[in-house]
Each structure stands twice: as C-alpha cells, then as structure tokens.
Amino acid sequence: MTDATTDSQSRDKKGGIILDMHGLRIEGRSDEIWHEIVHGVNVTLRRGEVLGLIGESGAGKSTIGLAAMGFARDGCRISGGSIMFDGVDLAKASDDSLRQLRGSRIAYVAQSAAAAFNPAHRLIDQYCEAPVQHGIMPRSEAESDAIDLYHRLRLPEPESIGFRYPHQVSGGQLQRAMTAMAMACRPDLIVFDEPTTALDVTTQIEVLSAIRDIVRQFDTAAIYITHDLAVVSQMADRIMVLRHGNLIEEGETRGMIEDPQKEYTRDLLAVRTFRKELSDEPDAEIPLLRVQGVSAAYGKVPVLHNVSMDIHRRRTVAVVGESGSGKSTMARVITGLLPPSQGAVYYDGQPLAPSHRRRSKDDKRRLQMIYQMPDTAINPRQRVRSIIGRPLEFYLGMRGEDRDARIMQLLEMIELDPDEFIDRYPGELSGGQKQRICIARALAAEPELIICDEVTSALDQLVAEEILKLLQRLQDELGLAYMFITHDIATVRAVADEIVVMLQGEVVEHGPKAEVLSPPHHEYTELLLSSVPEMDPDWLDNLLVERSDQPA
Amino acid sequence: MTIPASSNTFGGRASPWVSRIAMAAVHFFILVIFLQNVTVDTWSAVVGLLFAHLYSVVALTYWSKIERTAAGDTVIVTVTLEFVLMAAIFWERASAWPWSTLFGLAMVQICAFAAVKYWKDLRQAPASAWFGLIVILIYVMVAATAPIIAPYGETEIVGSEYDVWSNKHLLGTDNLGRDMFTRLIYGGRNTVGIAFTTTLLAFLIGGLTGILAAAVRGWLDQVLGRLVDVLMAIPSFIFALLILTIVGTSIPSLIMVIAVLDATRVFRLARAVSMNVVVLDFVEAASLRGEGLWWLIRSEILPNILPPLVAEFGLRFCFVFLFLSGLSFLGLGIQPPTADWGSMVRDNATLITYGDITPLLPAAAIAILTIGVNFVVDWFLHKASGLKD
Numbered sequence: 001m002t003d004a005t006t007d008s009q010s011r012d013k014k015g016g017i018i019l020d021m022h023g024l025r026i027e028g029r030s031d032e033i034w035h036e037i038v039h040g041v042n043v044t045l046r047r048g049e050v051l052g053l054i055g056e057s058g059a060g061k062s063t064i065g066l067a068a069m070g071f072a073r074d075g076c077r078i079s080g081g082s083i084m085f086d087g088v089d090l091a092k093a094s095d096d097s098l099r100q101l102r103g104s105r106i107a108y109v110a111q112s113a114a115a116a117f118n119p120a121h122r123l124i125d126q127y128c129e130a131p132v133q134h135g136i137m138p139r140s141e142a143e144s145d146a147i148d149l150y151h152r153l154r155l156p157e158p159e160s161i162g163f164r165y166p167h168q169v170s171g172g173q174l175q176r177a178m179t180a181m182a183m184a185c186r187p188d189l190i191v192f193d194e195p196t197t198a199l200d201v202t203t204q205i206e207v208l209s210a211i212r213d214i215v216r217q218f219d220t221a222a223i224y225i226t227h228d229l230a231v232v233s234q235m236a237d238r239i240m241v242l243r244h245g246n247l248i249e250e251g252e253t254r255g256m257i258e259d260p261q262k263e264y265t266r267d268l269l270a271v272r273t274f275r276k277e278l279s280d281e282p283d284a285e286i287p288l289l290r291v292q293g294v295s296a297a298y299g300k301v302p303v304l305h306n307v308s309m310d311i312h313r314r315r316t317v318a319v320v321g322e323s324g325s326g327k328s329t330m331a332r333v334i335t336g337l338l339p340p341s342q343g344a345v346y347y348d349g350q351p352l353a354p355s356h357r358r359r360s361k362d363d364k365r366r367l368q369m370i371y372q373m374p375d376t377a378i379n380p381r382q383r384v385r386s387i388i389g390r391p392l393e394f395y396l397g398m399r400g401e402d403r404d405a406r407i408m409q410l411l412e413m414i415e416l417d418p419d420e421f422i423d424r425y426p427g428e429l430s431g432g433q434k435q436r437i438c439i440a441r442a443l444a445a446e447p448e449l450i451i452c453d454e455v456t457s458a459l460d461q462l463v464a465e466e467i468l469k470l471l472q473r474l475q476d477e478l479g480l481a482y483m484f485i486t487h488d489i490a491t492v493r494a495v496a497d498e499i500v501v502m503l504q505g506e507v508v509e510h511g512p513k514a515e516v517l518s519p520p521h522h523e524y525t526e527l528l529l530s531s532v533p534e535m536d537p538d539w540l541d542n543l544l545v546e547r548s549d550q551p552a
Numbered sequence: 553m554t555i556p557a558s559s560n561t562f563g564g565r566a567s568p569w570v571s572r573i574a575m576a577a578v579h580f581f582i583l584v585i586f587l588q589n590v591t592v593d594t595w596s597a598v599v600g601l602l603f604a605h606l607y608s609v610v611a612l613t614y615w616s617k618i619e620r621t622a623a624g625d626t627v628i629v630t631v632t633l634e635f636v637l638m639a640a641i642f643w644e645r646a647s648a649w650p651w652s653t654l655f656g657l658a659m660v661q662i663c664a665f666a667a668v669k670y671w672k673d674l675r676q677a678p679a680s681a682w683f684g685l686i687v688i689l690i691y692v693m694v695a696a697t698a699p700i701i702a703p704y705g706e707t708e709i710v711g712s713e714y715d716v717w718s719n720k721h722l723l724g725t726d727n728l729g730r731d732m733f734t735r736l737i738y739g740g741r742n743t744v745g746i747a748f749t750t751t752l753l754a755f756l757i758g759g760l761t762g763i764l765a766a767a768v769r770g771w772l773d774q775v776l777g778r779l780v781d782v783l784m785a786i787p788s789f790i791f792a793l794l795i796l797t798i799v800g801t802s803i804p805s806l807i808m809v810i811a812v813l814d815a816t817r818v819f820r821l822a823r824a825v826s827m828n829v830v831v832l833d834f835v836e837a838a839s840l841r842g843e844g845l846w847w848l849i850r851s852e853i854l855p856n857i858l859p860p861l862v863a864e865f866g867l868r869f870c871f872v873f874l875f876l877s878g879l880s881f882l883g884l885g886i887q888p889p890t891a892d893w894g895s896m897v898r899d900n901a902t903l904i905t906y907g908d909i910t911p912l913l914p915a916a917a918i919a920i921l922t923i924g925v926n927f928v929v930d931w932f933l934h935k936a937s938g939l940k941d
Contacts, residue, residue: 336840337840356839356840356842359842369837369840371833371837376832376833376834377833377834377837378834379838379852380856381856382855394843445841
C-alpha cells in the first residue's frame, strides 16, 4: 500500500492522522425526547488507511460514518466529542466550511447507488458536479478525468459509459460509477456505506476489487461500513466492531479474524456455521410440486426456457443463481402470477391452473409465499393483528376470540411476545421482526409449501441466521416443504436438501446438496461457489490471481 | 346467563354518573324543543324527535368506545351543558329553530369528542394548525346555528340601501337594504355547505374510479382515462357555464356539475398515487391470497394513499369555493335571494368606489377559511408522513 503513490499529489505520506474522532456522542430524537445512540466512541484514521466498521443494524455504523463528514441525519444531532479532520473540528465547524470540505476532501458512497444517483442526469454530469462546483478543475478536464477513473474502475466502455443515464447501467456498474464520483476531487477520506450489500456475489467481487485498487492507487483513507465480516476482512487494515453505539473490539484485521477477543465478535464470526441436518431421501411418492417443461416470457422477452423441477414434502429445494437468472420468475409462474407459455405446474399430481385467478381458494391456501423485502411485503397501515388475522378469516373462516387465540399462538410460534406485538404497526418493528410477521402470515394459511424469495438477503447476518433457524424449526414441526430462492451460497449450504442452479432462465445443474456442492461442478456453479467471500484476508487476492490465470 | 359485556354498553361501568345525567338532560332538552313545535309542524317535530334519539344513541355508543379520562369527560359534559345553557338563554330563538339547535349541539359534541380523543396529537400541534382548527370550528358553528345567531332573517329587508355600520346593523345593509351581518352568516352556511358537499362528492367519484383504474388496469383504465381526458380538454369554467345553462341552476345540479368536473383532477391524482402502491409486494400478496377487488381498494390501497388525497382535499375545497363564487359572480351560481359570499361581493361592488370595505368582507371570509383549511391539511400531512420536527 505504501508504494502506491500515483496521483497522490503533494499530500502527506501514510502515517499522519487525518481523522480523529474523540468521545463522539450522537443523539437521535424519537417521541419528542433525545436518546443517545452513539455513546462516546473514539475513531482515529491515518492517511491511506482503510478502517472497517462492522455491526448489526442499529449499531450506529452509518451514523458514525456520516459523523466523519460532520453530518447528522434528520432527527439526529452530534451532542458531544470532537471530530478533528486535518486540524479542523467538524463538530463545531460552520455549515459553509463543511460544505467546502464535503465532496472535495471527504466523500461518501451510499449503499444503494440506484437511489443515490439522480435518474434525470447522465452519470458524467453528476460526476463533474463536485469538481466544477468546488472550482478544482474545469468541466472539460473533469470529463477526461472521469473517463480515466472509469478505466481504472474497469467499467465497460469507459469512453461512453458516462453519457448514459443511471437506469441504463447495471447495479454493480452504478456502484463503481459512484465510487468514481467520490474520487473525483481526490478526497483525503471516503466513507463507504455498505457499497456491496445490494449486489449479488459475482458482481460484489468486481466492485470490491475495483474499490480496493482505487483506494490503494490514490492512497486515500477510507471508512468501510458493512455487516459482513468476510467482506470487511478483504478491504480493511483495521476493524472496529460496534454494538448499540458502543465499541466492542478494535484491532488489526488479521489479528481480529484469527483471534477475536470478545464474545460478540466470535458470534459474528461464527454466524455462518448453522447447518441443517440432512433429511432422508424423498419417498418415491408423487412430488408435492412438479414444474414440467415450463417456459415463460415477459411480453416478448423470454425469461424461462424449458425448466423442470420437483419439490417433495418436508424437503427444502434451494434455487440459486445471480440476479436476472429467472429464479423469481419461476416463483411467479408457480404462484400463478405469470402464466407460462409452455409446460405446466402440478400440485400433488394435479395440474394447477396457469393463472392464480382461476385457482381455487384451497390451492392458494396450500401454497404461500414469503417475500424478499419485509418492508414492502406487509401493509404499513395495518396492525399485526389484522395482517396475521386476515388469512385466518379468509381461508379458515375464523372469527373473534378463536381468531385472536390463533394469532397469539402464531406469534408465539415465530418467537415474538404476543401481548407486546399484536397491536403494533409494521413501522414499529425491526427488519427481522417484520420478516417474522411475514412468516406468521404465511403459516396462518396452514400451507404445505412455502416459497421463500430471498427472505434473508435484506437482513443482517445474525438476524438472517435466526430466521433460517426459525424456518428450519417450523419445517421440522409442521412438515412444510420450502422452495428457497437465493443468491447466497452460505444460505444454501445452511438449509438446502436439494439445489437447483439457474443461469439465464435455464437449469444448469440440479441434485441433492452434497452432489452439487462437491466437485466436479458445472463451471457456473464453480463461479458462484468461489465468489462467496471467506473469512480470510487473503481470499480476494488469491481468487483474483487464480481467475486471471485461467482465461475467462 | 351472565351478562359481562352488557355493563359496558352505553358508557357502562367506566362512565361516571355525571355523564349519564348530562346526556339525559340534553335529551330532555331537545325533546322539549321539538315538542313545542308539535302544534305548529307535526311532521317536522316527529322526524326531529326521531333524529334526536338516533343521535343520542350514536353519541352514547361512541362515548363508551373512546378511551376516556376524567378530564376528557369533564370537557365533553361541560361543553354540552354550556351549549344547553346558551340555548336556554335564547330560548325563543332556540325553540323557533329546533333543527339548528340540534345541529349545533351535534357539532359541539362531535368537536368535544374529537378533541378528547385526539388530545395527544392536538397538544403537539403547531400554532398554525390551531389557528386553522379554530377558524374551521367557528365557521362550522356559525353555519350550524345560523338562524339562531343571525339578528335578522336571511332575505328580510330591514333598512335603507347601503346603510353604514351602526349598532342596529353591525356591518350596514346591502344594495336592497338587507342586513349585511345576517347575510354573511347565512352565506357561510350556503357557500361552505355546498362547497363541502361538492368536494366530498368529487372525491368519492374521482378517488374511487382512480383507485379502480389503477387496480384493474387494462381496458377499464383506458376507458376511464380517455373519458377524463375529454372532460379535461374543455376549459372547466366554460363547460360548467354550458351545462348549467342547459340543466338550470338548481343547487343539486350545481353540486353535481362541479363535482364531476373536479372529480377528473382527483381521478388523475388517485390513479397516479395508487399505481405506486399497487406494485408493492403486500398488494401482490393480498391478490395471491384471493382477495376481491373491494378489499384491495379499501384495505390495501386506500390507507396508503390517504395522505396525498387529504392534501388534495384541502386544495380542491378551496378551488371549489372559488369556482362557486366565480359562478355566483357571473349569476349562474347560487341564485338570489339565497345569501352567498360570491354574489354578495358582486351585488355590493359599487361600494368599493366609495372607499367602503364592506363588500370585501365576504371575500375575506373566503380567504380566511381557505387559509385555515390548508393549515390543518398541512399539519395532517406532516403527521402522516412521519416527520417529527
């Protein structure tokens, strides 16, 4: 890292302290009262150093990351401590001087690039905004600089990609364009706020390596915020583990991964150890659900090509593949939202009507779905009581006290305290709790098969693992079958009995878990498997070397 | 058989004896007022009595349902008794207009109920919202009890033309020698009443069809959408003038025409915001569950698009108001001799040349209500969007 001096201009060498937050306290306002959410955290960062901030949601990672720019979100305020950035205390600096610093000397890369870009302007226009605004370079120079950075970040067609609009490039490319934008003024410090969380594993690798290279090339100090310890161990020199606004542990990356000192850090490290006990081979009986030779298209765009698969009772079938591979479309065909153009879906040996409108109430009841985003999957204007109660009324005709008793039972089943939660609105629940409510809503219908569409991808790892354990327990107790759609191989390893690997609308490999996960793989399975970050700080380097050796 | 639940109906266990006595007193009072009229107008008295009974039942049921405190009870009881006391003082007028008395009482109680129920929110409301609420409250009370508080009759000629402000005629008289203050009060009743009904109707028609178009899509969306386009293509004022010339300017046709014209704007908004909600997973989940269209509209979509609709309601209400006043000014709105703020400006416009501000008072009344309504809507929006500061 020390030898990367290209373009670092006349700045100090690595070693000088660039950012020193001391005794940082931040308060948030809710119910008209200020609550402290960050309780006196110290953060120091040297030039050229990458610091990883890690913890569950609500740990205060993002809040601290933003505070490094002297910024507090709406309804938050910096209530104590100092934020020394290159000799200036940002906590006391005026809005004007902060505006001078932000964008030029401190930059920010947001979690969702798609939401952070203005969809009405081209990428390069947004790139040029900061350098021109801060008077660092004229527009023409900024444009050629942008193209240079697009090159370095290995974006395809770097000469012309800047002239596209945000919706015309993919998520991973957008995230890299955003990194380029943050680099525009060659800042001293960049805050990365979960830049790869929304991407799938194969894309994540590209973005990770691009970010890491560019940070090294320009010798920029960075704060890398994530909840994924495996990711952060690739990126950071030093890691700080946070929980509830307190520092739990701090140390060099290698040391921390190999020998964590605190219980909580060990929990975080151990998170991917959950494994399902393999259940018996399926009986030879008729499969619960059979998809036979299904092709489907959105309008004229074909999405699925002659896909077949079986799901047996009490079994979990994981469907893996990157985004756009047709996994979710498959779920839409099975639920009847998208009638297939060819082939059919059989339930318990009987053909299901292609469209959900033509299916009987009982067919609908037996097949339930849990969605990826618990935020949008439940109506924010309904209380938990009516969310879970509705299927009970609708399918089972339960009313009044019967219904309430059953709601209580279901809430207990998903490990939420019935009296406390029954009259809450979704807005008063955490992400994990919302997902539990979604599970309860599916269970209320007393289904036989539940389609889980990326149910854990929007959740923190610790929470995700609890959800997986819950689903597993419910399968054991109620004998459910799951179709588990995911792009996360760790999840697959944890829960699957059988695996179906999909690529561009076709099944490329399928079979029992042990078979698919052990070599020889289909080359696409191999790519997916090798892209899952491991807890080894050298993993990314080794992988990149390995991949550059063999021609793509 | 045990009767555990029955003790809770009608206020029940939790209700202190004061509340029951207060309610009984009010009931008795209304009874007396309407019975006085039996000799004059039997049917109206009988209908009035039935209505009063119905209202008492509804009020008492509601009373038992809201979460109450001793302070809340005291407020409701005090306000009610105060109104009764006022009506007793103006006994002659109150008994001459029993319906107004009943409506006035209903308004007073509804406001008191609402204030008690939403006190937590009200306490945190900004000054502007309080201003708006008080303005609306005053207008509503004045409209409800217009005949009781107005010194003269609505169309009564009581003095010479264009009399100046005096003790006898608080705001002078108009071009025909009618009392300006009285006309202002009745004008509030007519104009606000019609504008409110029209806006409500416009939202019922436009809102419902808008959500329907978004939920069903396909040909229904196309048909409704193009129909609205056609209606919107014609300047609405000209269109209203045209239709009103054909069908005549009765109040029902006035309400219908303006409501349909305004419903086109509401349709567009409702459809646009519903479109954003229909694509969300919980709507998909509900339709996969097999829910019918009405459930989707009422339970899944409507609650989620309410904030923008309410904001639009405030705006639309003001537009309808101005539209009505405009029509009245041109002579196609509310017809004389019914008092109406729009035509009052026109009738007395000559006075402005003499530097008299009296003709501007009805305009000011419109302006103040418009501002008040929008303050309240702003506050509601702010709360609904979840912004705390």
